[in-house]
Amino acid sequence: MIDKLKLNIMSETDNSEKLYNEARGVIIGGVSRNTIFRKPYPHYASKASGCYIADIEGSVRVDFANNMAALIHGHAYPPIIDAVTEQLRKGTAYTLASEIEVAFAKLLTERVAGFERIRFVNSGTEAVMTMIKASRAYTGRAKIAKAEGTYHGTYDFAEVSQASDPSNWGDPESPESVPIAFGTPESVLNDVVVFPYNDIERTIAILDRHADQIACVLIDPVPHRVGLVKGTSEFVEAVYNWTRKNGALLVFDEVITLRVNYGGAQEKYSVTPDLTALGKIIGGGFPVGAIAGRADVMKVFDPHESKLLFPHSGTFSANPITMTAGYKAMELFDRDAVLQLNILAQKAVNQIQEAIKLADVPVSITGAGSMFRMHLKEVPPKTYREAYQTKEAKTVINELLDYMYFKENTLMINTFSCMLSTVMGQKEIDKLTQGLLNAFKALKPKIDNLNK
Ligand SMILES: Cc1ncc(COP(=O)(O)O)c(C=O)c1O
Numbered sequence: 482m483i484d485k486l487k488l489n490i491m492s493e494t495d496n497s498e499k500l501y502n503e504a505r506g507v508i509i510g511g512v513s514r515n516t517i518f519r520k521p522y523p524h525y526a527s528k529a530s531g532c533y534i535a536d537i538e539g540s541v542r543v544d545f546a547n548n549m550a551a552l553i554h555g556h557a558y559p560p561i562i563d564a565v566t567e568q569l570r571k572g573t574a575y576t577l578a579s580e581i582e583v584a585f586a587k588l589l590t591e592r593v594a595g596f597e598r599i600r601f602v603n604s605g606t607e608a609v610m611t612m613i614k615a616s617r618a619y620t621g622r623a624k625i626a627k628a629e630g631t632y633h634g635t636y637d638f639a640e641v642s643q644a645s646d647p648s649n650w651g652d653p654e655s656p657e658s659v660p661i662a663f664g665t666p667e668s669v670l671n672d673v674v675v676f677p678y679n680d681i682e683r684t685i686a687i688l689d690r691h692a693d694q695i696a697c698v699l700i701d702p703v704p705h706r707v708g709l710v711k712g713t714s715e716f717v718e719a720v721y722n723w724t725r726k727n728g729a730l731l732v733f734d735e736v737i738t739l740r741v742n743y744g745g746a747q748e749k750y751s752v753t754p755d756l757t758a759l760g761k762i763i764g765g766g767f768p769v770g771a772i773a774g775r776a777d778v779m780k781v782f783d784p785h786e787s788k789l790l791f792p793h794s795g796t797f798s799a800n801p802i803t804m805t806a807g808y809k810a811m812e813l814f815d816r817d818a819v820l821q822l823n824i825l826a827q828k829a830v831n832q833i834q835e836a837i838k839l840a841d842v843p844v845s846i847t848g849a850g851s852m853f854r855m856h857l858k859e860v861p862p863k864t865y866r867e868a869y870q871t872k873e874a875k876t877v878i879n880e881l882l883d884y885m886y887f888k889e890n891t892l893m894i895n896t897f898s899c900m901l902s903t904v905m906g907q908k909e910i911d912k913l914t915q916g917l918l919n920a921f922k923a924l925k926p927k928i929d930n931l932n933k
Contacts, residue, residue, distance in 0.1 A: 498521075524536040542892045550762070554903050564808075573802050593773070595754060601799040612697075615772065615778065617696045622695060626691070629707075654683055677864060696730065697730040703737070730754075736770070737900075757772070759772070768803065822901055826850065856897075857878065877924060889916030
């Protein structure tokens with residue numbers, strides 16, 4: 482694989498540490514996204530191909546992070562590269578619409594039953610923000626409801642209580658609205674109602690207290706930070722029924738979870754969200770977001786309306802590069818590809834469970850479809866508060882991640898999660914499992930200690 486990647490290895494002194502020190506002089510903190518920051522310095526990628534990624538020191542690793550779940554076919558997937566290369570020659574962004582945008586919209590709306598109409602934007606954050614604003618425009622209400630601990634990107638309202646901790650999360654009967662950024666206006670906090678995920682009784686009681694003010698209830702069907710646990714059918718149905726009774730919308734964040742089934746995580750519920758935010762895999766490796774859903778709700782964007790409720794634009798929205806890459810990626814992530822990838826993930830989960838037994842460590846695993854997350858707890862967490870990682874647990878997780886990264890040449894997501902890609906096979910799963918077995922054995926005393 483090293484040969485295949487044809488590394489441009491920098492000289493010994495031109496390594497990531499040196500580059501990072503230079504970066505700190507020009508980029509604040511040295512990075513443009515905290516996700517990739519690692520102590521003492523992040524590594525710099527030189528090349529990536531398939532499920533392998535190389536850094537400028539020349540180390541090659543199996544990539545189980547896939548740019549935070551965005552690369553469903555791994556890196557530099559030839560059919561995407563070919564299609565995008567052809568499009569690059571025809572221009573990258575126009576002040577005109579493009580045919581590929583229409584073709585891609587057809588592909589996605591035919592794929593998922595609830596996607597009657599769609600609009601493209603440039604990121605998952607923008608998709609969630611636009612979905613919330615569309616809900617407000619449609620209902621004429623200001624408040625939104627979201628679950629404690631869920632990550633939905635960086636829009637003020639969506640990021641409330643994304644990282645609540647025991648010092649500020651408050652009573653579970655009425656979780657606090659906790660700001661993530663200093664300076665978040667009080668008015669934002671007042672307009673976000675926070676509920677405990679999968680807890681029907683408490684959630685309905687909380688929603689009832691704001692019944693005529695809530696524009697939408699925002700649900701991620703398999704929220705990563707809540708422990709990568711699935712929203713139960715009963716919970717989602719209860720929230721849906723509440724929204725029907727109270728004139729609110731049920732909106733899903735499927736920015737990550739669209740990969741879970743052919744028709745997204747929503748395919749498995751008996752109820753359909755009114756709107757859905759998309760991102761990540763639908764960009765085929767390029768920045769993307771989309772809002773899809775009920776035609777009558779999506780009318781808030783429609784410039785044909787005599788009273789346009791939500792005028793909406795974006796310079797790079799639906800640019801032909803993203804549309805071309807996304808079309809190819811999603812066309813090739815067909816029913817069979819989804820099925821095969823989910824089977825591979827299930828094999829990985831089974832093998833990891835074996836490794837946990839062999840290493841005799843109190844570790845559990847949660848997930849859905851082609852994604853899974855490990856927890857340093859014998860019993861898998863069911864709620865954000867159970868999944869919450871203490872400082873001590875985080876320290877051990879970072880050691881496990883470092884072990885996997887440096888000793889086992891395996892890149893994982895920093896919550897101790899993996900998001901698989903279609904170019905992976907049994908070989909990569911075996912490597913991951915063996916690496917985890919070694920890591921669990923090496924850190925067993927520390928993992929045991931957390932559970933005492
Ligand atoms: C569930 C979810 N929603 C929204 C976002 C924001 O997407 P983006 O990073 O493209 O803005 C993310 C990103 O990780 C996400 O995981």
